[in-house]
Amino acid sequence: MGLRFTLAITGASGSAFGVAALRRMSASPLVDQVALLLSPTGKRCLLDETGLTPKDLAALPKVSLRDERDLGADISSGSHRHDGMAILPCSAGALGRIASGVSETLVSRAADVCLKERRPLVLCLRETPLNRIHLENMLRVHDAGAVVMPIMPGFYSGPKGLDDLFDTFATRVLDQLGLPEADSRRWKG
Ligand SMILES: Cc1cc2nc3c(=O)[nH]c(=O)nc-3n(C[C@H](O)[C@H](O)[C@H](O)COP(=O)(O)O)c2cc1C
Numbered sequence: 001m002g003l004r005f006t007l008a009i010t011g012a013s014g015s016a017f018g019v020a021a022l023r024r025m026s027a028s029p030l031v032d033q034v035a036l037l038l039s040p041t042g043k044r045c046l047l048d049e050t051g052l053t054p055k056d057l058a059a060l061p062k063v064s065l066r067d068e069r070d071l072g073a074d075i076s077s078g079s080h081r082h083d084g085m086a087i088l089p090c091s092a093g094a095l096g097r098i099a100s101g102v103s104e105t106l107v108s109r110a111a112d113v114c115l116k117e118r119r120p121l122v123l124c125l126r127e128t129p130l131n132r133i134h135l136e137n138m139l140r141v142h143d144a145g146a147v148v149m150p151i152m153p154g155f156y157s158g159p160k161g162l163d164d165l166f167d168t169f170a171t172r173v174l175d176q177l178g179l180p181e182a183d184s185r186r187w188k189g
Pocket of ligand 1: 048
């Protein structure tokens with residue numbers, strides 16, 4: 001059986017980073033399935049910033065949409081096996097819900113399940129500047145087992161444009177999920 005991942009896009013700027021990660025997961029021969037979920041504001045940001053709809057993303061191979069309101073979805077249960085979840089971008093609101101264990105949406109419930117089942121959870125926060133609550137919440141989720149990976153693309157690979165930046169950051173997220181890819185943009189020393 002191939003790898004199965006969950007990717008969530010929440011209501012923060014930078015949904016193009018999430019789309020880049022999703023495209024790479026979808027194209028990977030190692031991946032069997034990607035469960036995609038978007039918060040309501042995540043859908044809005046996706047449309048505003050990329051012109052894409054959830055339906056467009058669900059048309060990618062191996063990607064299937066989950067309804068954010070459906071707390072009975074497969075990824076809501078620890079008995080459903082998968083290989084990890086990334087929230088990209090992750091809003092400060094989503095971070096706060098996860099940090100305080102408030103599992104009232106499918107995004108926060110699926111993340112909560114990853115933490116309790118000790119599965120990889122990568123939270124790509126996008127907010128600036130950061131207040132004390134954000135900083136404390138980052139530490140809380142870190143201590144609970146999540147990888148806190150704010151959207152901070154590297155420039156050492158000599159990006160030729162925004163797509164290069166999206167892809168380089170997406171590669172680093174996939175590394176954290178255990179989906180390593182050959183990538184010409186990796187630092188060679
Ligand atoms: C256009 C737009 C852009 C936003 N950008 C951000 C952002 O970059 N970071 C953030 O933490 N919140 C941002 N917000 C606010 C969140 O979307 C809001 O707090 C929301 O309740 C988060 O919930 P969600 O995580 O379920 O999407 C933005 C909202 C809108 C409408």
